[in-house]
Amino acid sequence: MTDPMILARIALTWLAEPGHRHIHQLVAEHGPEQALEQLMAGEVPDGRLRESVAARLAAGDPRRAAELALKSGERLGARVLTPDGNEWPWQLEDLARLDDLGPDDRMTRPPLLLWLRGARLDLQAPAVAVVGARASSPYGEHIASGLGHGLAERGWTVVSGGAYGIDAAAHRGSLTGGGPTVAVLACGVDRAYPAGHAALFEHIVETGSLISEWPPGSAPYRHRFLTRNRVIAALTRGTVVVEATARSGALATLRRASALGRPSMVVPGPVTAATSRGCHMAARADPQVRLVTDLADVLEEVGQIGVDLAPLPNVPDHPRDRLDVVTATVLDAVPAGHVVRPEEMSASAGVPLRQVLRALPALVELNLVTAHEGGYRVVVGRDGISR
Amino acid sequence: MTDPMILARIALTWLAEPGHRHIHQLVAEHGPEQALEQLMAGEVPDGRLRESVAARLAAGDPRRAAELALKSGERLGARVLTPDGNEWPWQLEDLARLDDLGPDDRMTRPPLLLWLRGARLDLQAPAVAVVGARASSPYGEHIASGLGHGLAERGWTVVSGGAYGIDAAAHRGSLTGGGPTVAVLACGVDRAYPAGHAALFEHIVETGSLISEWPPGSAPYRHRFLTRNRVIAALTRGTVVVEATARSGALATLRRASALGRPSMVVPGPVTAATSRGCHMAARADPQVRLVTDLADVLEEVGQIGVDLAPLPNVPDHPRDRLDVVTATVLDAVPAGHVVRPEEMSASAGVPLRQVLRALPALVELNLVTAHEGGYRVVVGRDGISR
Numbered sequence: 148m149t150d151p152m153i154l155a156r157i158a159l160t161w162l163a164e165p166g167h168r169h170i171h172q173l174v175a176e177h178g179p180e181q182a183l184e185q186l187m188a189g190e191v192p193d194g195r196l197r198e199s200v201a202a203r204l205a206a207g208d209p210r211r212a213a214e215l216a217l218k219s220g221e222r223l224g225a226r227v228l229t230p231d232g233n234e235w236p237w238q239l240e241d242l243a244r245l246d247d248l249g250p251d252d253r254m255t256r257p258p259l260l261l262w263l264r265g266a267r268l269d270l271q272a273p274a275v276a277v278v279g280a281r282a283s284s285p286y287g288e289h290i291a292s293g294l295g296h297g298l299a300e301r302g303w304t305v306v307s308g309g310a311y312g313i314d315a316a317a318h319r320g321s322l323t324g325g326g327p328t329v330a331v332l333a334c335g336v337d338r339a340y341p342a343g344h345a346a347l348f349e350h351i352v353e354t355g356s357l358i359s360e361w362p363p364g365s366a367p368y369r370h371r372f373l374t375r376n377r378v379i380a381a382l383t384r385g386t387v388v389v390e391a392t393a394r395s396g397a398l399a400t401l402r403r404a405s406a407l408g409r410p411s412m413v414v415p416g417p418v419t420a421a422t423s424r425g426c427h428m429a430a431r432a433d434p435q436v437r438l439v440t441d442l443a444d445v446l447e448e449v450g451q452i453g454v455d456l457a458p459l460p461n462v463p464d465h466p467r468d469r470l471d472v473v474t475a476t477v478l479d480a481v482p483a484g485h486v487v488r489p490e491e492m493s494a495s496a497g498v499p500l501r502q503v504l505r506a507l508p509a510l511v512e513l514n515l516v517t518a519h520e521g522g523y524r525v526v527v528g529r530d531g532i533s534r
Numbered sequence: 535m536t537d538p539m540i541l542a543r544i545a546l547t548w549l550a551e552p553g554h555r556h557i558h559q560l561v562a563e564h565g566p567e568q569a570l571e572q573l574m575a576g577e578v579p580d581g582r583l584r585e586s587v588a589a590r591l592a593a594g595d596p597r598r599a600a601e602l603a604l605k606s607g608e609r610l611g612a613r614v615l616t617p618d619g620n621e622w623p624w625q626l627e628d629l630a631r632l633d634d635l636g637p638d639d640r641m642t643r644p645p646l647l648l649w650l651r652g653a654r655l656d657l658q659a660p661a662v663a664v665v666g667a668r669a670s671s672p673y674g675e676h677i678a679s680g681l682g683h684g685l686a687e688r689g690w691t692v693v694s695g696g697a698y699g700i701d702a703a704a705h706r707g708s709l710t711g712g713g714p715t716v717a718v719l720a721c722g723v724d725r726a727y728p729a730g731h732a733a734l735f736e737h738i739v740e741t742g743s744l745i746s747e748w749p750p751g752s753a754p755y756r757h758r759f760l761t762r763n764r765v766i767a768a769l770t771r772g773t774v775v776v777e778a779t780a781r782s783g784a785l786a787t788l789r790r791a792s793a794l795g796r797p798s799m800v801v802p803g804p805v806t807a808a809t810s811r812g813c814h815m816a817a818r819a820d821p822q823v824r825l826v827t828d829l830a831d832v833l834e835e836v837g838q839i840g841v842d843l844a845p846l847p848n849v850p851d852h853p854r855d856r857l858d859v860v861t862a863t864v865l866d867a868v869p870a871g872h873v874v875r876p877e878e879m880s881a882s883a884g885v886p887l888r889q890v891l892r893a894l895p896a897l898v899e900l901n902l903v904t905a906h907e908g909g910y911r912v913v914v915g916r917d918g919i920s921r
Contacts, residue, residue: 199886202883206882286806290806366869366882419676419677427802431824431825434821438802438814444818475757493589493592494590494592497589499585
């Protein structure tokens with residue numbers, strides 16, 4: 148006998164698309180069972196929602212649909228997580244403070260439940276979303292799989308959307324890095340969408356999980372991707388968009404991360420590539436969006452300071468960098484082409500002769516100048532540039 | 535007979551490197567002639583400057599050196615601009631409020647003069663700096679010459695440093711765009727440095743100009759590039775770094791632009807390219823640094839609003855974008871594979887039947903769905919994606 152509260156949550160998600168502000172509020176105030184009663188009785192203040200619910204009711208009984216979905220889930224080995232259970236990823240509740248993102252972008256409230264198919268998995272563990280364009284480039288796929296791999300190696304869960312292109316590269320990188328990866332779907336966890344990812348999804352299920360708000364059997368309608376994206380953003384400590392065209396849905400995930408105050412990151416690319424255009428547009432449009440170029444940058448944005456801090460950039464060391472200003476100025480005054488006397492260096496560098504004479508031994512020691520009869524000349528490196 | 539004030543300014547720049555805070559202050563308070571007297575008499579509060587001046591004085595007489603420089607300039611057809619003259623680019627005076635940028639980076643004050651060799655040129659006209667790495671990539675050179683060309687076509691002066699790589703590409707782009715371009719040198723305007731740019735410099739002189747603070751004959755010592763970079767930043771309405779390695783001097787120009795409150799811009803590139811690394815580092819380190827991807831972005835950053843505003847990104851138009859939310863939801867509920875009845879669409883989309891019936895004619899009109907016996911099916915584009 149299934150908990151009637153769980154049945155009611157499933158029925159509510161069947162009856163109306165998830166993320167609706169009014170339904171979330173009804174459930175918060177009255178609990179899922181009474182919320183379901185009210186919806187079925189047509190007691191809905193929002194006119195559009197009332198009509199939508201009525202249309203669904205014409206197609207069947209929500210409680211019956213919920214029971215069928217549960218049976219289907221059992222056959223798949225899928226479980227239902229709800230906010231009452233201790234596996235619930237509490238970070239999704241941050242969506243309760245996410246305002247509508249536009250008149251056509253209002254499905255932003257926390258999920259009523261999640262269907263989970265896969266290994267035992269801690270959805271509360273630290274995770275990063277790595278998402279992007281379906282029509283990706285080899286460059287983007289290389290970066291996405293590298294980030295997925297590196298994050299997995301450092302113990303981070305990689306969350307993505309299971310789509311072709313960047314999403315798939317991120318999941319695959321995570322799998323090769325030995326970490327759990329989570330694909331958040333816009334259809335039932337029984338469906339392989341896209342169909343070409345059936346094998347990838349089976350692979351994910353072995354160590355990670357497929358999750359979805361929609362009951363088994365649900366189709367991946369286009370608007371569901373937008374609704375689904377808020378779960379990717381809310382489930383993670385930050386979202387990285389690796390590649391995105393100007394129209395990419397990945398940018399919607401980024402906006403949700405940004406609106407939640409989570410680090411929102413884009414990987415730059417060639418300005419000549421349409422696949423990086425959305426990344427650059429997002430960075431220009433929103434000062435909160437941060438450029439990231441590698442794993443260290445991502446960890447710096449999402450990590451605790453001192454734990455995952457990015458190392459200093461690996462700037463090549465140069466003997467000049469070890470010189471004080473006076474010695475460097477003397478070095479500048481030594482020509483490459485011919486030998487000069489210390490007095491000439493003093494005049495051209497504007498450095499007193501005694502300081503020139505003090506600097507020269509250090510420059511010889513570092514093999515930056517060599518002593519010759521009548522003076523000194525600079526050592527030229529193999530690249531033809533004075534050292 | 536040359537104006538003794540001009541001679542004094544030349545002598546001062548021969549006697550000490552330009553940009554020095556104390557010398558700028560002395561000239562501001564007492565005028566160039568008396569400032570020169572004081573320096574030659576050793577009346578200098580700053581110990582390091584006093585020693586440097588003494589070392590130069592040991593090599594010759596500053597007034598005599600100034601006269602020789604002027605003669606040399608006359609032979610070249612070079613002119614001297616000073617803050618007293620009406621050709622002086624007043625925007626350089628903003629450098630008076632530029633603080634030292636570090637203990638070894640203190641030559642930040644306005645120039646005492648400029649040597650100019652080239653066509654009659656309005657240095658007060660709107661200009662943009664396009665600079666970057668010497669060791670550039672074909673990608674960076676393509677972008678730099680494109681920006682140079684586009685800026686020139688719109689009537690902007692392109693300022694750069696005359697170096698190999700990005701600087702040269704920017705100058706060349708500007709020349710092909712028919713605009714004046716200015717190369718700010720770290721040596722005398724008589725010297726072709728690098729030597730391989732002798733022909734380019736002659737080309738620049740025909741329509742634009744070479745300018746420098748240092749008198750003819752001066753060598754391009756390494757530290758002079760750092761001092762020179764402040765002139766590039768101050769002369770322009772904004773600085774674009776197209777490519778920069780982690781150590782590139784172009785980043786110093788960017789920091790000066792940023793410190794002056796001028797738009798400081800970087801062009802992103804592949805994160806796998808060392809030549810774009812400095813650009814990405816700068817954007818990550820300084821929130822004032824803006825990403826720019828094309829001419830429109832640059833004009834948006836430096837232009838007056840409403841005059842040079844970037845056009846909206848050229849997002850491909852899609853028939854779906856013209857649909858209202860309800861119609862788009864109905865479209866989502868029409869499968870590609872088989873024909874469905876409006877009643878089925880109503881149930882799966884959660885849209886009342888009468889709204890489905892109202893939406894369908896528009897969808898047929900836009901060729902997004904087709905009517906068949908028993909219902910409708912979606913039109914699939916040549917890319918296999920439903921439209």
